[in-house]
Amino acid sequence: MTGPMSRKLEARIVDYIARRLPDGRDFQLQDVQRIAVGWSHETWLFDLVWQEGGMARRRGLCLRRDPGNTLLRHLSSLEQQFRVLQCLADTALPTPRPYWFEHDPAILDMPFLVMEKVPGVCPSPWGREGRAFYQAAAGRGALPASFTATLASLHTLDWRVAGLDFLGVPAPGTDFARREIAKWRALIDLSGHPPEPILTDLISWLEANAPPVERLTLVHGAYRTGNLLIHDDRISAVLDWELQVLGDPMYDVAYVLSDLNREGTPLLSNLVDRDDFYRDYEAATGFTIDDAVCRYYNALYAMRSVAFWMSASGLYAAGQSDDIRLARTAWSVPVVLERAARELGY
Template identity: 30%
Template sequence: MDQAVTRQQEDIQRPAGRSAQTTQRGLAPFEDPLALQAAIGDFLSKDAGRPIVIERLQKFPAGFSWITYGVKLRGHPRADDMILRIGPPYGLFAPYSAMPEFQSLSALEGSGVPVPRAFAASDDHSILGAPFFFCERVAGDTPLPWGGGDGAMNDARRESLAADFIDSLAALHNFDWRRTELEQWDPSITVDNAADRQLDFWWERFQRWALRAHPMAHRTFAWLRRNKPRAPRVTLVHGDYRLGNFLEQDQRISAILDWELVHLGDPTEDLGWAFLPQYRGGTRMVCALADEDAFLTRYQDKVGYKIDRAALHFYIVFSLLKLALTHMAAARCFEDGLFNDMRMPAMATQIGPVFRQIAKIMERSS
């Protein structure tokens, strides 16, 4: 890739008269559309070594975490349309770093995993006021397999998307991350401690997000500690691999999106998340795309080993716990006044039902 485009650009110089931290209205640049457009133009012009004109910014309304913009530009050597992702200090999983997502997309380019090309990134708050990265805007739409009309999912379309969905996951888990800069992420991770790494990660977040005592969370963490599996291998894990996080064009997956939870770990973690009932759309199929046995048969053929059903069971429980903790994060954001969006307390109402799901699963396991 073009190093002039992909370097972090920590040394950007701000134009005279403009604060590196706030605009004249006292806002961070990413909170002020005019200042943001100017700052993007400055950054990309410096990055590309030529003047870049920002013709239009389109803010996408969905999401509780990263702020996402479509950026229409003129004069850039690599793209006329980009996606800008900004990690605000009040986002669901704040504080953010742009580098894991940027580095993983950069490493995966050409790997067989369909990802947007990554162009530039920085964690320097003096540029846009928060961590950010730019990537390719990939053609396609987010499919809703249970939708009617033009969105109806016939068998041929479902089978095509299911094949791509499974094959892309297998390609991710076959990817040799040790030959990339991702090796620096966690040099001491092993097949024996991968599960503990994630349990520690989410325990810390539970301590940060919980607004009250949650005995079921403690019970679930204890169950997971007792039953943690040995990973079949250490791979790059997407962390949110599911229906809704990929684009479709002409009945094929054009890009896997939303890599903010990417990490090194046990590949079965991605399976556990994809297998959650919350993503089945009222069907009995994994992500409303494939029968469980068909999914595992194809995946196992691609990765070259057999999935341990007990490990998959562990990661389904773990995934439900992560879902409950994410709902706690939404409640915390709303209660702390960081996000005035009524969908946040609505998410909090799902904490109890998710814990009831976990209790039923653990009771069947005892």
Template identity: 25%
Template sequence: MDRLQEPLAEVLAERYGPGVQVRGLNRGGGGASRVTCPFEAVTAAGEEHPLILRLASPGAVASSPLLHEAALMRAAGTAGVPSPEVIAAAGEDGPLGAEFVVMQRIEGETIPRRILRDPALADIRPRMAGQCGEVLAAIHRILAADVPDLDQTDQLESWRGILDAIGEPHPALEFALRWLDRNRPPAHRTAVVHGDFRNGNLIVGPDGIRAVLDWELAHLGDPLEDLGWLCVKAWRFGSELPVGGFGPYDQLIEAYEKAGGDEVDRVALRWWETFGVARWAIICVMQAQRHLTGGERSVELAALGRRVAENEWDLLQMLP
């Protein structure tokens, strides 16, 4: 991180003026393909601005460039989605020698189990499923023209191809993918889909959802994909409530429709939820492979491999 401080300060000088300093830059947590580094930009006048630097993880292949994520966050803010302000962004040929995004650091809770249990969030939890519906309606209002070159592929075919390429036998997943193919609902309209909207990618405070994070899986597709993913059992973190662990289906659907989202076909929503469980299982297989093949040695990635069986069980319970 030390080598990044001087070039990062030069980048931030365009926003905060000459003499800005980078303070407290440390590698923090992050997703499977991004590193999140919190720090403060301190101006020559002593003003502190809490920021986040995002970098690609070594050995990982992300679904979209960070520059694309920056464009998505800007477009999301325009559409009314709570989103961090993008301060700076550049590609591999930029001043940091690697693709990066610097964004506003928004205070709040991101750890799902704390969101579901923290007494400080007790008042907002019963309303969060509705807030998710409102935010998703805003996401699906993002103009595709504002974020060109978004991928538009058949999600079921794409993830089936990924599983086939791994070359491991997973009979339960293969059975579920066959059922999903034979019971596919009619297509809805095409919209910008976040692709990873769930408990864990939200910043939450006592006032509710303050920001939506991690746009790297965004693409064009059926808006119900986002609603179904939010309801996947893995994102309930032990709660019985189906929507992110904090609310019922009805609250999500009613708020989504009231906020301008399309009318929700509940059978189709169940299909997308089932697809989401299968997709998460395949992602767990992929992450375990990263560890086992030496792409990135990580106990976290190895542990995700252990979760494949949990998702296979969940799928078998969901299928009629």
């Protein structure tokens, strides 16, 4: 579905929420807006207004629906996203508060979750306006500090106490990297893409060089500007809980350090001075950034990118999506493979 929300869908959402809030009446959705970016779930923002106890109420909500043909295929689960947000709701990490998850497609045609609409903006770091936004914020200093402090908060929260062990706890040693390799290999296998010798080289190298993990933390998996909501020069919410795992915090650090996530600037994620990031992250977490391990995870990210693009173009090729953006990603595969070859030194 594209464009504005249909009256029928709006009515079904109102009907659903009315059943969840039985003390309210006269429910209405206002300022309905579809978030147009992303390759994954369908996302709607709106304000719910209603009457309750003789008073007018208003609450900002975000609704995400899973059309079942997302780039991550079986690896993307709204239910897991909902559980993660529930676990994080009472931690120091800023995240949207989750309200409801429904698996039954009879309600809104597909599984969906409803969560808090957190105040803030999320400029794309790839566009001119977004780059200008982050450039200006970098000059003021508060947002870069918040970026690093929020990552440190994510890596130092007690995931056992938060109940996040359902994500799967890697065994000591190299199990974390091996799990990631296996996960992305499964996605590659599902894509139906023909064999790629550079990918075989990359996977073989990753398996032969998997680093042991010193400590296990919650890992976001895509911590960068564009996945972070910003309000008053601070991170108001960490978004996009689709790739999170329990694993090596250096996996996130490598992503922050990667030049994949900045464009035309030495600032990490278009925002943070590299030296400041090292200093502030290490001071806040007590961890030492391991550059060699980060280089390994950069190669792992190359494999992950190949898996994304093979999956995306495979969905189009198999007729599971009509989105021509997915067809176009067939040409992203060699570009990422070329990058992988450079990561391996050739």
